[in-house]
Amino acid sequence: MNIAIICHSMSGNTEEVATLIESTHHHRGDHVVRYDADRVGYREARSLASCDLVYFGSYTWADGILPDEMKDTFRLVLKELNVPIRQAAVFGTGDKMFVHFCRAVDEMAYHLSKYGIPLAGELLKIEQSPRNQPFNVQHWAERMAQNVEEGVMHHVDSENQIIVAQTS
Numbered sequence: 001m002n003i004a005i006i007c008h009s010m011s012g013n014t015e016e017v018a019t020l021i022e023s024t025h026h027h028r029g030d031h032v033v034r035y036d037a038d039r040v041g042y043r044e045a046r047s048l049a050s051c052d053l054v055y056f057g058s059y060t061w062a063d064g065i066l067p068d069e070m071k072d073t074f075r076l077v078l079k080e081l082n083v084p085i086r087q088a089a090v091f092g093t094g095d096k097m098f099v100h101f102c103r104a105v106d107e108m109a110y111h112l113s114k115y116g117i118p119l120a121g122e123l124l125k126i127e128q129s130p131r132n133q134p135f136n137v138q139h140w141a142e143r144m145a146q147n148v149e150e151g152v153m154h155h156v157d158s159e160n161q162i163i164v165a166q167t168s
Ligand SMILES: Cc1cc2nc3c(=O)[nH]c(=O)nc-3n(C[C@H](O)[C@H](O)[C@H](O)COP(=O)(O)O)c2cc1C
Pocket: 008, 009, 010, 011, 012, 013, 014, 015, 058, 059, 060, 061, 062, 063, 064, 065, 093, 094, 095, 096, 098, 099, 100, 101, 102, 103, 127, 128, 129
């Protein structure tokens, strides 16, 4: 499978999750490209159309905010270019001491759903570093890959609930 991972990280936690996802797909023999959100230009955005699965990952900022770098990426990929992404998966890190834990993950899923892009599975929210629970991330990425192969798609409804649909 062709995989892309678009990630935005400031202090490295979300980057660590992206690295675990990348190595999980490498072990499966998949081809993986990885971009920092602030490095996604027209060429990188258009290339996502040829991927079987595109991951989007971000931390959550001040009171539940999705960072601007990731917002800009969604604006380019979805609104400006309307890239036909086949299936996406969304992950993020946050801190439970904040009221809106990992709210950026929900916002990314919302943007994708607005453009009709199906998710490969449930959203992944990790508290701080995944260092103490790498298997959670690895098993999640394996599930995403398996769902793509089996044609299992998920959609987020207006109340941010995940709806599962089997297409093949
Ligand atoms: C000023 C500030 C505001 C934050 N606000 C939130 C928040 O609203 N919700 C949340 O879940 N985490 C919040 N966090 C925690 C970060 O999202 C968390 O540390 C994350 O793992 C950082 O990811 P990174 O290492 O990839 O940059 C905040 C952190 C800082 C420093």
